[in-house]
Amino acid sequence: MEPFSYGQAIRRVRAKPGGEERPVVILWKIYMQTIVSKIATGVTAMTMMTAVACAQAAPVFQIQPVKPLATLLPEALRATPPAPRGDERQPDLVELTTLDPDFHLDIRYATSRNILGEPLYSQARAFLERPAAEALVRVLKALRTQGYGLLIFDGYRPWYVTKLFWDATPPDKHMFVADPAQGSVHNRGCAVDLSLYDLKTGQPVEMPSGYDEMTRRAYADYAGGTEAQNAARALLRDAMAREGFTQLPEEWWHFDYRDWRLYPVQNIRFEDIPAK
Numbered sequence: 001m002e003p004f005s006y007g008q009a010i011r012r013v014r015a016k017p018g019g020e021e022r023p024v025v026i027l028w029k030i031y032m033q034t035i036v037s038k039i040a041t042g043v044t045a046m047t048m049m050t051a052v053a054c055a056q057a058a059p060v061f062q063i064q065p066v067k068p069l070a071t072l073l074p075e076a077l078r079a080t081p082p083a084p085r086g087d088e089r090q091p092d093l094v095e096l097t098t099l100d101p102d103f104h105l106d107i108r109y110a111t112s113r114n115i116l117g118e119p120l121y122s123q124a125r126a127f128l129e130r131p132a133a134e135a136l137v138r139v140l141k142a143l144r145t146q147g148y149g150l151l152i153f154d155g156y157r158p159w160y161v162t163k164l165f166w167d168a169t170p171p172d173k174h175m176f177v178a179d180p181a182q183g184s185v186h187n188r189g190c191a192v193d194l195s196l197y198d199l200k201t202g203q204p205v206e207m208p209s210g211y212d213e214m215t216r217r218a219y220a221d222y223a224g225g226t227e228a229q230n231a232a233r234a235l236l237r238d239a240m241a242r243e244g245f246t247q248l249p250e251e252w253w254h255f256d257y258r259d260w261r262l263y264p265v266q267n268i269r270f271e272d273i274p275a276k
């Protein structure tokens with residue numbers, strides 16, 4: 001069966017007529033398996049419709065922005081990133097899937113399934129500075145031998161998106177977003193947000209929290225997950241650490257590459273990065 005893909009499975013739905021539209025993920029694999037087993041037992045099409053409705057995943061974690069995005073986004077786009085030191089390396093952003101097509105992308109910020117509930121990128125692409133990208137390929141290869149693939153949520157992030165996150169996030173959750181005054185390691189093309197998926201099933205591996213869940217469950221040392229969730233988080237951390245990536249204490253999914261200080265904060269948008 002083809003690997004599971006979130007990208008093809010997002011639907012905006014209303015829970016009740018006239019209610020608020022929310023993005024949901026339709027779990028096509030679960031749907032297909034349900035249909036197959038229902039057909040085998042000879043139930044009616046009506047029962048199958050119920051199965052489809054039940055196969056919708058839980059919504060993603062979202063915050064209430066402290067000001068409307070319609071105000072914050074133009075401000076972020078007009079703002080100026082922190083000045084470079086002057087001794088940074090020349091950036092060389094590489095698109096991950098050009099190095100290895102097995103990177104599995106779920107670029108949440110190119111969809112509504114993210115903390116702000118609106119697409120922030122016009123394209124679902126993932127870039128890292130070349131040495132970080134090559135190190136991540138080595139992680140991918142090492143995990144492949146253990147039956148896992150890498151599910152990429154985000155890599156390089158233009159600075160104005162970091163400013164938007166900071167300005168939109170309530171101050172009591174600021175530990176989950178970088179301060180734009182310094183810039184994020186994502187802006188330097190050296191941070192990656194990612195998780196594991198099971199190569200056999202194509203399904204994401206369960207972790208102690210969802211991606212970008214701004215709660216204690218996101219912390220790398222959160223001990224309240226199941227044994228399997230904690231083991232999966234440790235597997236990811238250890239595989240990443242072997243290739244020079246450090247896990248952020250507040251976010252199990254976020255890793256900084258060791259040489260990040262050598263690269264400048266960038267504000268180039270995805271659509272302006274040529275496909276190579």
Ligand SMILES: C[C@@H](N)C(=O)N[C@H](C)C(=O)O
Pocket residue numbers: 162165175176177178184185186191193212251254
């Ligand atoms: C917003 C979240 N995915 C993230 O990347 N947070 C870190 C702290 C960052 O913004 O660099």
Ligand SMILES: [Zn+2]
Pocket residue numbers: 186191192193253254255
């Ligand atoms: Zn991150």
